[in-house]
Amino acid sequence: MLKKILSISGKPGLYKLVSQAKNMLIVESIITGKRTPAYAHDKVISLGDIAIFTEGGEVHLRDVLAKIKEKENGAVASIDLKSDPETLRKYFAEILPDFDRDRVYPTDIKKLLSWYNLLVEKGLAEFSEEKEETEKAEKE
Secondary structure: OOOHHEEEEOOOEEEEEEEEEEOOOEEOOOOOOOOEEOOOOOOHHHHHHHEEEEEOOEEEEHHHHHHHHOOOOOOOOOOOOOOOOOHHHHHHHHOOOEEOOOOOHHHHHHHHHHHHHHHHHHHOOOOOOHHHHHHHHHHH
16 A cells, blocks of 8 residues: 555655556555655655664655554554654653664654654554555565
8 A cells, every 4th residue: 555655755745646647656645535646856765765774774654554553552652742852752752662773863754744644644554554455475
């Protein structure tokens, strides 16, 4: 599911991939449902391709989102996104204790938590199923 959820630099929120053409993507805002084009010059990244730096390497975003979902029992994050940086780091350390404190900034944590909240609110918070599907596909 996260492969088709996109973040577009300079545009708020997240987008679903609807279709793609030669030089653009057609995306639908998860917030408003409005469809718009995303061109080749826009910085577009799939949430499935994002990883979080840890002391021992990287952890896929879907695994981090699944841990947040487990901690919050499927509800939106209990922390205020406007909290001070130290509070955000403490909260994130409960989810991913070995995250790299030098390369993961408070702004990254805020963005990740806002994405998580949006996905939960819109009923798109099935992070573990994708992992199982990926493992099945790799075995075949």
